[in-house]
Amino acid sequence: AQSVTQLGSHVSVSEGALVLLRCNYSSSVPPYLFWYVQYPNQGLQLLLKYTTGATLVKGINGFEAEFKKSETSFHLTKPSAHMSDAAEYFCAVDGGATNKLIFGTGTLLAVQP
């Protein structure tokens, strides 16, 4: 069965510090993995996705994620946090037999000046 676990519902970092948001997945088939960001009162915006091929995926706004099959992880990182990165981040896995998205519970990122 497909599922996603995001460790840490709230993460706080200082501006300029490393951002690390954790995501572990469970999938009965080779997964397709996604990270979305949601700003207040807005929909979801795709940051990056892993389908096949290179396991290090680069996305928008300086974010990247590495697919590690052995650890069933897809953690999101950014070397240097910016105030504008404050938002809620969702990791998602595809539905296995379907293309519906199964989301984690989200991580709210706060960036302190």
Add this chain to the structure above:
Amino acid sequence: KAGVTQTPRYLIKTRGQQVTLSCSPISGHRSVSWYQQTPGQGLQFLFEYFSETQRNKGNFPGRFSGRQFSNSRSEMNVSTLELGDSALYLCASSLAPRRQETQYFGPGTRLLVL
């Protein structure tokens, strides 16, 4: 290209009423999915349409229904509203219903049931 649009953006209804939400996908996208977002349950899949056919349905009661038109626009309907239906309803479109396809989300319709 214009993004996914949803109307209305905000809606207030009372228990027992019904509501219809509309979604216009990105031009050329033929697959439309709906999700419900609540603080308690998070983001949950409602249903997906492709070529005017419902392909998948999430674990929601029959009060939740939808349809897709020949121009790929989609509507979802909730009948006999309950307080627990208060949520942000998100529509997402993609080129086709393939697992690796990116789903592009609209801004959502925020429904408040009183």
